[in-house]
Amino acid sequence: MTVNVETPQDKNGQEFSWQSLPAAQQPEWPDAEALRKSLADLASYPPLVFAGECDQLRTRLAAVARGEAFLLQGGDCAEAFDGVSADQIRNKLKTLLQMAVVLTYAASVPVVKIGRIAGQYSKPRSKPTETRDGVTLPVYRGDSVNGFAFTPESRRPDPERLKRMYNASASTLNLVRAFTTGGYADLRQVHAWNQDFVRNSPSGQRYERLAKEIDSALSFMNACGVDPEEFRTVEFFASHEALVLDYETALTRTDSRTGKLYDVSGHMVWIGERTRQLDGAHIEFASRISNPIGVKLGPTTTVDEALTLIDRLDPEREPGRLTFITRMGAGKVRDRLPGLVEKVTASGAQVVWICDPMHGNTYEAETGHKTRRFDDVLDEVKGFFEVHRALGTHPGGIHVELTGDDVTECVGGGDEVFEDDLHQRYETACDPRLNRSQSLDLAFLVAEMYRGQ
Ligand SMILES: O=C[C@H](O)[C@H](O)COP(=O)(O)O
Numbered sequence: 001m002t003v004n005v006e007t008p009q010d011k012n013g014q015e016f017s018w019q020s021l022p023a024a025q026q027p028e029w030p031d032a033e034a035l036r037k038s039l040a041d042l043a044s045y046p047p048l049v050f051a052g053e054c055d056q057l058r059t060r061l062a063a064v065a066r067g068e069a070f071l072l073q074g075g076d077c078a079e080a081f082d083g084v085s086a087d088q089i090r091n092k093l094k095t096l097l098q099m100a101v102v103l104t105y106a107a108s109v110p111v112v113k114i115g116r117i118a119g120q121y122s123k124p125r126s127k128p129t130e131t132r133d134g135v136t137l138p139v140y141r142g143d144s145v146n147g148f149a150f151t152p153e154s155r156r157p158d159p160e161r162l163k164r165m166y167n168a169s170a171s172t173l174n175l176v177r178a179f180t181t182g183g184y185a186d187l188r189q190v191h192a193w194n195q196d197f198v199r200n201s202p203s204g205q206r207y208e209r210l211a212k213e214i215d216s217a218l219s220f221m222n223a224c225g226v227d228p229e230e231f232r233t234v235e236f237f238a239s240h241e242a243l244v245l246d247y248e249t250a251l252t253r254t255d256s257r258t259g260k261l262y263d264v265s266g267h268m269v270w271i272g273e274r275t276r277q278l279d280g281a282h283i284e285f286a287s288r289i290s291n292p293i294g295v296k297l298g299p300t301t302t303v304d305e306a307l308t309l310i311d312r313l314d315p316e317r318e319p320g321r322l323t324f325i326t327r328m329g330a331g332k333v334r335d336r337l338p339g340l341v342e343k344v345t346a347s348g349a350q351v352v353w354i355c356d357p358m359h360g361n362t363y364e365a366e367t368g369h370k371t372r373r374f375d376d377v378l379d380e381v382k383g384f385f386e387v388h389r390a391l392g393t394h395p396g397g398i399h400v401e402l403t404g405d406d407v408t409e410c411v412g413g414g415d416e417v418f419e420d421d422l423h424q425r426y427e428t429a430c431d432p433r434l435n436r437s438q439s440l441d442l443a444f445l446v447a448e449m450y451r452g453q
């Protein structure tokens with residue numbers, strides 16, 4: 001399978017259709033010539049993923065849409081260039097693998113695994129600027145655009161960063177591929193993933209008990225002569241928000257097999273709540289590429305918007321093409337979700353429904369930290385399951401912001417973090433993430449809900 005490397009114009013040398021439409025949340029690059037050079041370089045770089053892999057993911061997501069599998073999508077709120085280290089990548093992957101094992105074993109369902117990884121470097125923001133002690137600077141928009149440090153130099157958008165994003169994504173993906181296919185993700189390693197964790201965490205101990213059961217099952221199968229390849233490697237996909245369209249456009253290429261466009265910066269990309277305007281560039285972009293697409297749906301989404309998004313993004317009604325990632329908030333999910341699911345289902349579309357229980361549940365703690373309560377996260381997932389149960393539709397998965405490190409960014413969980421603890425390890429560059437223990441807690445609770453479904 002090959003993908004041609006073409007410049008980011010269509011075959012007639014014209015701009016792509018989305019390039020003339022209004023695009024929300026784009027950086028104001030101060031140096032047009034530097035931007036042009038960066039994008040020309042990016043357009044000459046090899047693809048990060050192959051079109052055939054994106055198609056494979058679409059097939060897996062079709063199984064989720066049919067109710068035969070569950071999607072686990074998770075990772076950092078914002079990846080950072082200085083987070084591209086073997087330890088950090090391994091910890092994130094380990095957490096996702098442990099969650100997937102819990103879900104697969106405890107809920108007896110195949111789990112499709114997608115990281116918010118190897119490309120999640122750009123952030124939409126509520127305000128274009130940030131003010132501290134009377135000084136106002138451009139807001140941090142992710143490492144792909146500017147620096148987190150609060151100085152004029154650091155906050156100046158720099159298009160060289162787009163190339164750093166490509167390189168950081170390439171290194172990350174390379175290591176992820178090595179971990180998932182090179183022995184680390186072998187199911188016989190279920191204990192090893194937990195080794196540094198088990199002694200001091202209730203969820204780690206619970207996981208250890210489950211790992212022992214898996215071990216016995218594996219030994220039994222081995223004794224019976226069953227040792228399939230699926231136990232040795234893990235299929236893992238990369239996703240990010242397609243936000244900075246200059247970058248995504250430079251990585252959009254024509255698949256030589258089919259002549260179709262693919263965004264080869266990640267297997268799946270999603271369009272965020274702040275950029276899903278029906279007449280905007282992001283939706284037009286998503287409608288032209290053939291990757292599996294996600295769209296975030298917040299509590300103000302109308303049925304008409306959802307149906308129009310389906311017409312625009314999934315005109316062929318192809319299961320696996322479109323994933324709706326709902327992020328209503330714990331207090332609204334039971335009220336806002338049923339109408340959408342009911343009308344979309346009645347329209348005949350077979351989308352994947354997954355729940356992002358993070359973005360509708362953010363609040364500011366008294367300490368000034370942006371945080372989320374584990375109980376709210378859990379309650380939104382519960383509400384999501386309740387709605388789908390009542391309508392007889394499939395609760396297809398979860399989309400979570402998490403890290404493999406023991407940060408203190410969200411409050412609650414079995415190994416409880418209190419608001420007063422938030423300052424201890426508050427390391428996110430944008431929104432608060434579940435730490436490893438909270439992520440495992442969530443996986444166990446979601447597995448119970450799924451079984452109950
Ligand atoms: O991750 C989501 C958004 O980028 C984030 O919630 C925006 O945060 P802000 O409201 O601090 O700009």
Ligand SMILES: C=C(OP(=O)(O)O)C(=O)O
Nearest residue numbers: 124272273274296327359
């Ligand atoms: C910005 C994000 O979410 P939303 O678009 O739902 O606010 C995100 O998932 O990083």
